[in-house]
Amino acid sequence: MHNKPQADKNFMKNIVLDKFSNHSIILRGFAVNLDDQLLVGINNVAGKSNFRHMKTPNGSFMSAAMTNCGEYGWISDKSGYRYEKIDPQNNKPWPHMPLIFKTLARDAADIVGYTNFESDACLINRYSPKTSMSLHQDKDERDFSQPIVSVSLGLTVMFMFGGLTRNEKPITKELYHGDVLVWGGPDRLRFHGVRPLKKARHPLVGAVRLNLTLRRAN
Numbered sequence: 001m002h003n004k005p006q007a008d009k010n011f012m013k014n015i016v017l018d019k020f021s022n023h024s025i026i027l028r029g030f031a032v033n034l035d036d037q038l039l040v041g042i043n044n045v046a047g048k049s050n051f052r053h054m055k056t057p058n059g060s061f062m063s064a065a066m067t068n069c070g071e072y073g074w075i076s077d078k079s080g081y082r083y084e085k086i087d088p089q090n091n092k093p094w095p096h097m098p099l100i101f102k103t104l105a106r107d108a109a110d111i112v113g114y115t116n117f118e119s120d121a122c123l124i125n126r127y128s129p130k131t132s133m134s135l136h137q138d139k140d141e142r143d144f145s146q147p148i149v150s151v152s153l154g155l156t157v158m159f160m161f162g163g164l165t166r167n168e169k170p171i172t173k174e175l176y177h178g179d180v181l182v183w184g185g186p187d188r189l190r191f192h193g194v195r196p197l198k199k200a201r202h203p204l205v206g207a208v209r210l211n212l213t214l215r216r217a218n
């Protein structure tokens with residue numbers, strides 16, 4: 001018997017969808033049964049390409065600690081935001097994307113109607129208490145017809161989902177351990193971000209929130 005990681009098919013039959021627009025949907029608790037496997041994957045990746053605070057083009061530091069896996073990794077430095085195949089910190093390719101990440105992203109995208117989503121980049125964000133991410137668009141990818149799949153682990157956060165312009169007032173949604181958010185189509189370029197994390201302790205993950213953002217970069 002081999003242990004091929006896969007989403008729990010029985011669990012998938014009872015998915016709770018929080019559809020807050022036609023193209024922005026939270027699959028509540030969809031990744032809960034996979035949390036141990038996802039955390040092992042994150043630790044393996046971070047053992048090869050460490051979490052770090054990237055520099056923004058204006059010279060400050062991103063408040064979330066980040067690393068990547070997959071063929072492409074998202075980076076920020078004084079030259080701007082972009083995807084790179086090589087981790088600039090160790091000059092090696094980013095660690096392989098654990099199969100469970102890819103499978104989870106494909107299954108989640110599939111359920112909400114984006115078939116055959118093949119992610120080639122996974123940004124891993126780690127938020128400590130008070131850490132936030134300001135409103136931004138994900139627009140460094142080549143093909144905006146590909147959705148974004150975002151997995152939350154650990155502490156609960158308030159996710160902000162705005163419009164296609166920065167000044168549109170965002171709605172907020174709490175994201176809990178195991179929630180998977182998928183957005184695409186006309187919502188693909190919506191501004192989004194997360195409010196500062198409140199101090200707490202998650203029984204499995206500890207005093208942080210981890211986020212996997214799976215995308216098709218190229």
Ligand SMILES: O=C(O)CCC(=O)C(=O)O
Nearest residue numbers: 123125138150194211213
């Ligand atoms: O942590 C999150 O839920 C959002 C992360 C995000 O928007 C990003 O990394 O681009």
Ligand SMILES: [Mn+2]
Nearest residue numbers: 136137138192
């Ligand atoms: Mn984003």
